[in-house]
Amino acid sequence: MVDMTVQIGSLKLNNPVIAASGTFGFEREIEQYMDLSKLGGISSKGLTIKPRSGNDAPRVAECPQGMLNSVGLQNPGIEYFIENELPHMLTYGCAVIANIAGHEFEEYGEMAKLLEDTAVDAIELNLSCPNVSGGCMAFGSDAYMIRSVVSSVKKVSSKPLWVKLTPNVTSISEMAIAAEEAGADAVSLINTLLGLVIDIDSRRPIMKNNTGGLSGPAVRPVAVRMVNEVYNAVSIPVIGMGGIMTGRDAAEMMIAGASAVQVGTANLVKPTACIDIIRELESWTANTGAAGVSEITGTIVKW
């Protein structure tokens, strides 16, 4: 038997596979199709201080080996989440991570305060959503802002703090270092890559918001490279994501330096993808002779 548990700072996960924010709804649907206790964790849909209705449809465009989305953080607001969704999520028996997205700088601290008295296992600061104007990705592409947001949240929160980074920057390591220096307990990456798809007949973008975030296998090599860069730049755990569809893809991300992985777009193609990925990763790890999956992390043998 392979030990599938992993440690992200003070938080122990059943296994390294976490359902990524925004690709699992609020789990009410997915719980009909799979046993969520088998997951390492679930990162909630991006939460905002006020409810948001999100962007107008169409919100999705397909591309080779991936898709773009422009949901625009549709969510019922953090207070509704804490009251109505979180108690139910906490019954699943896997780690629950609250993903929070601010429009204004202060909102991150306000939301972290609201989460302080809940049993949420960790907070993931969304400093990377490309589909809303202002805040979020604007904060995440400026090292100074990352430091400010992270340290302000650290002041009011005792929860493990993960910072979700955007790949839409020149140096993602610089952003990860800023997060680490300000007190982040882990960094998660990558959020989606900003993209544009045009219908050549109408010359209109497919999505109503014009641009959207690219995800899926198309982005995986970029994600693996960035995870490896960040792994070499910081000493806090790195949570890797970007186009993981199989257990082998998860292993690749961990070899690059991830202590845990998140699975997002795969859920949209196969709702039970996470379960298959965990099983495949476990059997792949067993075949390597490793006693525990955490031994894989950072074992890349570079040329």
Added chain:
Amino acid sequence: MVHQIDYSCQVIRRQQPNRSYVILTLESPEIAAMAMPGQFVDVSSDQFLRRPFGIMSVDREQGTFAIGIRVMGQGTLYLSRLQPGDKVSILGPLGHGFCLEGYDRIITVGGGTGVFPLFFVQQFCREQNIEGIAVCGYRSAEESILTEEFTQTACAVSFASDAGDMTVAGHAGIALQAVIDDLIETNSDISRTLICACGPKLMMKTAARLAKQAGISCQVSLEERMACGVGICLVCVCKTKKDDGTVEHSRCCVDGPVFDAEVVIW
């Protein structure tokens, strides 16, 4: 308890009634047993995302169901070329279908590919001894589809075409108006009549308006670019009215695809 959603379905039959459409009959006793009119399935192709199709009919004894495919792009082209014996991964049955309980007359109004899920409604009406009236709109007689099947299954049919080469010249709304006028002229009791619409947005909007004018209930099956099909990604939203009058984004895949026409903001 968790239940299965992903089935590997074998193609049992491939029919090409005209050059625009292919009808696939697929084997899945589970989907055939569970499916209700207005629900859909999400089918894998050679493209990244699945493709949603309204369920056209079920044969619960044979354990099969059928979908109608119009080739729109690479994914539908791939699916249209599947042959008997091929297997394909399908999620289903998905979504909230039509609420048909309590009605004694159901008028289906379909346009283009929208006629497929409405055939399932007519099949249901026939099984349940509900009076089914089928109104179908097509571009032309050449592009018409399922006309024989609707004629055999429904109590009455009315076919319209934009090209003017079918019974009614013009769109399905014109044919629907004639059906409603006829019911009113014959003093029919319309208190338990329902209009089910599926097709181009403008056609559904027209059907909803005509239904409202006549005081007839109306349900519409909406479509929006979809990703997951199971309610977890929030991309396939449409605007709907809540009870308090506020507007919200509802998911076509799980909150719909069928909505009461009264709540839809067109």
